[in-house]
Amino acid sequence: MSNSLPTPAGPAGTASSRVFDHLRKDLVGGRFVAGEKLAINALKDRYQVGLSPLREALNKLAAYGLLVQENQRGFRVPKLSRDELDDIAQMRLEMEGMALERAITNGDSLWEADLLAAAHRLKRADITLDKGEEWEHLHTQFHRTLVAPCGSVWLLRFIEQLHDQFDRYRRLGPKMPTIRQELDEQHHQLVELALQRDAKAARELMDDHIHKSYEVALKRYQEHV
C-alpha cells in the first residue's frame, strides 16, 4: 500500500494531515458550495490550524481532485455538472466491475470474513443510527472491502478517488428511504454472490447497484441546481 493516500491521521498525526482528513470529509459531504472560492483565513479559524499546514492540505486536495487550484488566485470547490457525474458513474462501472471480478478470483477466506463483518456493521448502523457520518464511513468501508483483494493498488486508488467524487453528488440531498432500502439489500446480495464466487452475476449486480446510485445522485443534482 506504499502508494495509497495516507491512512486517516489519529491524534498523533500532523496538523496538516488532520486538516486534510477533515477537509476531505467536509468536501465529500457537501459542507461547501460547489464552485465556491475558499477563504483561507476563514478556514484557518474553522479548522483551528495555522496557514502553513492548511495550505499544504489544500495543495494535496487539489492534486487529489477535490479542489481546483488556480495560480495566484487560491483554491475553489470544483463545480458540479451532469457531464461529470455521467463520466464518474461510467468510470465506476468499468473500474469497480473489473475490481470485483478480480477480487472474487483472488479473495481468500479471510476476505470472506471481512466482507461478512463489513456488511453486518453496515446493516447494524442502518438500523441503529440515523444515517450520519458513521453510516457513510461504514458504507465506504464496505465497498472498499468488497474490491480489496483485486490485486491492483492502482485500481483501488482510482476507485477510491471516484467514490469521493461520486459522493459529492450523491450526498447533495437528504436520504431517500425507498431507494435506499433497495440499495442496502443489494449490499447483502453482493456478499452472497461474492461468497458463491459467482463473478459474472456479482458484476451484473454491481452494475445495477452503481446504476441505481447514479439515479439517486442525478436526481439530487437536478433538484439541487
Added chain:
Amino acid sequence: MSNSLPTPAGPAGTASSRVFDHLRKDLVGGRFVAGEKLAINALKDRYQVGLSPLREALNKLAAYGLLVQENQRGFRVPKLSRDELDDIAQMRLEMEGMALERAITNGDSLWEADLLAAAHRLKRADITLDKGEEWEHLHTQFHRTLVAPCGSVWLLRFIEQLHDQFDRYRRLGPKMPTIRQELDEQHHQLVELALQRDAKAARELMDDHIHKSYEVALKRYQEHV
C-alpha cells in the same frame, strides 16, 4: 478540464507550481534514486526556492503518487517493484485500450489533424535530436493526443498518472535502439488505424505497443536492481 492537474506553469507561474513541474519531470526521469529520502534543505538549494513553496509542491506530488509522505518523517521517492510494474502495465492496457476505442468513436477531423501533427513532430525529433527531454515530451504528447477525445476527463487523468508511473521504470536505463524503432513504427500504425476508424485493430495494436514497452521497462528494472 477543470479537474486536471494544472498545465505547466510558465514564467508567470508561482514558485510552488514551477518547482512542482520541475520535480515531477525529475522524478519521472529517474533523477532520484527509488526509495531515497528527500533532503528538503538540499532540494531548496537545487531548485532555488524557499521552504514553503517547496513543501507545497512535495505535498502535491505525494497526493499524485510520485512521492510517499510519512507523517513526521518527510518525503521519500517510492520504491520500484516488479509487482507494481506489472500492475501499472496491466492498468495501462485496460484504460488506454478503453480510451482509444472511445477516442476513435468520438474523434473529429480536428483530432485527425492533431494526431498527424503529433506523430510527425515525434518522428522529426526522432531523427533530428538525440532522444532527450524533448523527445520524451513529444512522446507523451503523442499518446495524450491519441486518447484525447475519449470523452472522459477522469479516464484521461488516470492514464496520465499511469504514464508517469510507468515512465519511472521505462526511463531507468539507456535507449535500446532496436526495440525503440519497432515502437516508433507502431506510433505511425496507430495513427493509420485511428484514421481508418478501425477501433478493434487499433486496440490490439495498442495492447501490443504497451506490452512491448512493458518488456523494455521490465528489462531495465531487472538490470537496474
Added chain:
DNA sequence: GTAGATTAAAAAATCGATTATCTTGTATAA
C-alpha cells in the same frame, strides 16, 4: 556484550510577518 535510557544533533512541521498579486471601487477621458 546487549538492552534500555539519555542526550545532542538533525530534520520536519509550524508560526508570524512580509512581499507580491489580484480585486474592487472610484475617477477621468473619450
Added chain:
DNA sequence: TTATACAAGATAATCGATTTTTTAATCTAC
C-alpha cells in the same frame, strides 16, 4: 455612456525564524 487608468484594500504566496519530533550517538545497568 463606456472604457481605461489608477489607487486602496484584500488575498495569495513566500520568507525567515521557532517549535516539535525524530534520529543517531553515547552511556549505563544488567
